[in-house]
Amino acid sequence: MPALPGVTITRAGPGTATGYLTGPSAARFGAALVRQLLADHPRASYGSDGLFAHGLTISLPGTHRAPARPEFPMHTLTVTGTNAAGRPDTGDLVGVVNITNLARFGDPIEAEEAFYHGTAKFSVPSGSYLAFATFMSASGLRIDIKPQFTVRETSMLPMSARAASSKITMVTPRPAIRRSLTFTVLRTTKTAGADLEWLALGRSGSLWVNPTSTKPATGTLQTYTAGQLTSPSGRAVPYAYTLNFPGPPGIIPAQHFVARPAGLATVSEHYYQDVRSTGTWEEFGGTPHQLRSLGLFIIAPLPLHLPGRQVQYLSASPPTLWQAGYSEFTRNLSGQTNGGQLDAFRLLRGGEHPTVNWNKFPLHPGPNAVLAQNGMFPTLPSASRAGNKLTLDITPFTDNVSGHLGSGFFHIPAKVEHITGSYALFQNGRRIAGGNAVKNASFNGDLLLHAKLSPGPSQIKFALTASRAGKSYLLSATSRDVWTWPSRPEPKATVPAGWYCSYSVVHYVLRFSRHCAVQQMMTLRYQVAGLSLHGTTAPGRQSVAITAVPLQLAAPSPVTMDGVQVSVNGGKTWQHAGVHRTGPAAFRTGFAAPAGHQVSLRVTIRTKAGATLTETILGAYQTRS
Numbered sequence: 001m002p003a004l005p006g007v008t009i010t011r012a013g014p015g016t017a018t019g020y021l022t023g024p025s026a027a028r029f030g031a032a033l034v035r036q037l038l039a040d041h042p043r044a045s046y047g048s049d050g051l052f053a054h055g056l057t058i059s060l061p062g063t064h065r066a067p068a069r070p071e072f073p074m075h076t077l078t079v080t081g082t083n084a085a086g087r088p089d090t091g092d093l094v095g096v097v098n099i100t101n102l103a104r105f106g107d108p109i110e111a112e113e114a115f116y117h118g119t120a121k122f123s124v125p126s127g128s129y130l131a132f133a134t135f136m137s138a139s140g141l142r143i144d145i146k147p148q149f150t151v152r153e154t155s156m157l158p159m160s161a162r163a164a165s166s167k168i169t170m171v172t173p174r175p176a177i178r179r180s181l182t183f184t185v186l187r188t189t190k191t192a193g194a195d196l197e198w199l200a201l202g203r204s205g206s207l208w209v210n211p212t213s214t215k216p217a218t219g220t221l222q223t224y225t226a227g228q229l230t231s232p233s234g235r236a237v238p239y240a241y242t243l244n245f246p247g248p249p250g251i252i253p254a255q256h257f258v259a260r261p262a263g264l265a266t267v268s269e270h271y272y273q274d275v276r277s278t279g280t281w282e283e284f285g286g287t288p289h290q291l292r293s294l295g296l297f298i299i300a301p302l303p304l305h306l307p308g309r310q311v312q313y314l315s316a317s318p319p320t321l322w323q324a325g326y327s328e329f330t331r332n333l334s335g336q337t338n339g340g341q342l343d344a345f346r347l348l349r350g351g352e353h354p355t356v357n358w359n360k361f362p363l364h365p366g367p368n369a370v371l372a373q374n375g376m377f378p379t380l381p382s383a384s385r386a387g388n389k390l391t392l393d394i395t396p397f398t399d400n401v402s403g404h405l406g407s408g409f410f411h412i413p414a415k416v417e418h419i420t421g422s423y424a425l426f427q428n429g430r431r432i433a434g435g436n437a438v439k440n441a442s443f444n445g446d447l448l449l450h451a452k453l454s455p456g457p458s459q460i461k462f463a464l465t466a467s468r469a470g471k472s473y474l475l476s477a478t479s480r481d482v483w484t485w486p487s488r489p490e491p492k493a494t495v496p497a498g499w500y501c502s503y504s505v506v507h508y509v510l511r512f513s514r515h516c517a518v519q520q521m522m523t524l525r526y527q528v529a530g531l532s533l534h535g536t537t538a539p540g541r542q543s544v545a546i547t548a549v550p551l552q553l554a555a556p557s558p559v560t561m562d563g564v565q566v567s568v569n570g571g572k573t574w575q576h577a578g579v580h581r582t583g584p585a586a587f588r589t590g591f592a593a594p595a596g597h598q599v600s601l602r603v604t605i606r607t608k609a610g611a612t613l614t615e616t617i618l619g620a621y622q623t624r625s
Contacts, residue, residue: 002056005032018061041091041136044114072104072125076154079122081115084137084161088118094133094159095196096122099148099219102192105129126152128218130187130194135161140206143198145252147187148216164208168225168255172241172313173264176229180300181207184226185252186293189219193293201300207255215250223247224290225255228283230302239311240302242283244320246290263317265348268355271326272399273306274475274535274622279329279340280304283314285322288347292375301327307533317350321374326358327407328472339472344379344403347372359399359406361535362601362620363476365464366398366405367523367551373498378512382551383462383519385487386501388453391516395446396421396466396479400525402549408445409438409466419468425451426461437466457488459610460519475535475598478618485520485611493517495553518553520611524603525549528621539595539623548585548605548613557609559585566591567600571618574602596625 001012006029009019021029036050052058077096081089095112098105105111105124113120115133128150135142142164149157168181185196200207215221229241241264247253280301285291304310304326314322323346328339341358348354367382382393397406409421421437433451442448447464460483467478494514495501501516529543548559561581565574566589577591593599598619606612 002051002054004051004058005029044091044116046114074123074125075151077122077124077129077151078154078156079113079115079120079131079133080118080156080158081120081133081135082118082158082160082162083135084139084142086160086162089115089135089161090117091115092133092135092161094120094131096124097130097194098124098127098192099130099187099194100128100189100192102194106192106194124151131157131159132185132196133159133161134198135164137161140167140204140208141198141200142208143183144210145185145196145212147212147221147252148218163210166209166211166255168207168209168227169257170227170229170241170243171256171258172229172243173259173261174239174313175232176239176241177232178203178227178229179302180228181205182224182226183207183209183255184224184290186222186224186290187216187219188293195293199300209252209255211254212252221250221252222289222293223252224286225257227257228300228302237309237311239313241313242315242322243313244286244290244315246287246318259313259315263315263350264313265316265350265352265354267312267314267324267348268353269310269312270355270357270360270533271304271306271308271310272357272359272361272531272533272535273328273339274361275472277306277328277339277472278303279306279327281310281324281326283312283322283324285320285345287318287320288374291321309533314348316348316352319347319349321345321347321372324356328359339397340407341399341401341404343401344369344371344405345374345377346403357399357401358404360401361399361475361528361531362526362617363397363399363406364479364524364526364615364617365394365396365466365481367521368393368395368405369403369552370498371403378498378500380500381495381516381518381553383485383521384495384501384516385453385489385519386513386516387489387491388455389502390425390449390451390453390460390487390519391501392425392449392451392462393446394464395444396464397468397476400527402525405444405446409441409447410443410445418470419466421447421464421466423447423449423465424463425449427453428458429461437464453487455489457486460485460487462521475619475621476617480616482614483521483612485522486609487519490517499553518551520554520557520607520609521551522559522605522607522611522613523549523551524605524613524615526601526620531621532624536622536624539593539597542591542593542599542623544589544601545582546587546589546603547583548587548607550607555609557607557611560606560608561587562604562606562612564589564604565602566593567602567618568593568597570598571600571616574600593623595623598622 006025083089131146142161144163181200231239282301325342395405395408424434500512527545530537564577602616604614
């Protein structure tokens with residue numbers, strides 16, 4: 001029985017064994033794989049020695065690779081490779097993909113080989129191909145790409161590290177340190193497409209690419225070069241550049257880019273946090289064409305001090321879709337998190353200067369939103385009815401920015417914090433669903449609930465409680481919401497593009513249905529006057545703006561505020577607060593709060609259409625001592 005670092009064997013039989021990894025042991029296993037890669041690279045002996053000696057293979061249980069069955073005449077394609085020193089290469093990788101029919105030759109296992117003494121051989125059918133070779137060197141990764149070549153008989157294709165002569169560089173208006181680079185190639189034809197992506201991390205991680213000047217004879221070629229840079233240390237307000245440069249259609253351009261102020265959106269970010277901690281922030285996105293073509297890139301998460309401020313400079317010319325987010329890590333759990341917020345995609349344009357308040361208290365359940373259609377990621381309404389099926393999708397611990405969603409019921413078992421929640425659903429006063437919200441949460445932390453309704457018009461009541469306890473969460477740690485609304489079947493109702501009501505999988509392809517009616521569910525947004533990044537404000541007279549907001553796509557209805565109650569003793573006793581209307585669905589409440597106390601809020605609203613919401617937030621924010 002072979003000994004694999006980090007792997008615990010649980011069962012063994014003739015020629016096979018089953019085992020598992022844990023979080024810590026996975027790190028040891030990963031380190032062993034890295035050592036094996038470095039040892040195998042000079043001799044291109046991947047998967048044949050060391051950890052994989054004597055024919056050992058490692059896979060997930062139940063996986064099976066069907067034997068290859070070529071159905072067409074095959075030809076030998078010999079790819080020659082020379083390294084940066086001009087010598088025959090050993091150990092670097094080359095990939096070959098049929099660009100007109102991936103089924104003919106494009107499986108990731110068969111499509112990649114390692115050079116050995118300067119050659120790599122493939123058995124391929126006739127057709128048009130794309131080839132790419134990645135050469136590792138002390139200067140970084142060098143990528144030689146052949147966008148199109150034809151194989152009709154036994155053929156030879158030369159590739160070289162020296163062909164990758166253009167180093168990716170980026171110049172920014174303010175001094176910045178490079179953190180990551182991403183180079184993406186989208187190669188498409190009428191019947192097939194290849195999405196290739198390379199990522200380099202750290203200051204010393206460089207990418208070199210071979211420029212081309214001739215457009216492919218078949219299909220299209222589009223490149224995207226992305227980079228992430230951050231300000232030097234010691235800046236009072238840190239800043240970062242998240243850049244995305246589309247190349248000219250059809251060619252691979254020289255890789256020197258200049259970020260100009262007119263082509264950037266400048267986002268002023270404020271991160272609110274009640275307990276000092278650390279976290280990471282990230283940006284994800286691309287141009288609309290990039291996203292529709294699966295040309296996504298993920299910028300590596302970078303450290304974040306909480307609470308704090310940051311300025312983001314984002315590529316926005318041409319207009320670019322960005323999805324931002326951050327995660328908060330507890331001080332006692334390295335690498336584990338239960339906090340943070342995630343934004344919806346936003347389309348940014350050059351010259352814009354938005355301000356974003358992340359995690360600004362009070363936190364409470366928030367709905368899904370679509371701020372910019374991207375053609376790739378349709379969104380589920382937070383309350384919808386398709387025939388007699390009701391679907392609810394709501395996320396607790398969300399802040400007050402449309403599009404943001406909190407960490408919800410995402411739970412990591414730990415002694416220092418504990419997340420709990422419960423829900424109950426009623427139709428015409430009869431309970432039809434309920435239980436533990438944490439156990440019914442999706443992998444994103446949102447409560448996702450499906451319930452069967454009896455036919456005909458009815459009154460729906462939905463109650464949700466969410467709580468997280470621990471040293472990391474002092475404010476807005478518990479909320480309780482009770483919604484009611486009238487509901488009836490609407491067979492002809494549909495939602496527009498960018499939304500979906502349900503999905504199915506047909507021949508491994510996701511199919512989305514848009515036949516449903518969005519329900520008259522309301523949510524609230526709060527703005528506490530004078531709130532600091534720590535979630536505190538001055539004692540004495542308090543002013544809180546409250547806005548009632550229907551779900552996107554729901555028909556608007558006039559709103560009435562039934563009342564605001566305030567508690568400064570954790571909800572043991574409540575007092576009514578004065579309220580005055582400031583807009584059609586906007587109100588302001590004022591009251592007095594002593595120093596050094598948490599302020600709890602209870603708000604009740606109703607609409608002319610018959611919907612109501614009572615939201616209670618314990619310890620919504622705090623007054624300074």
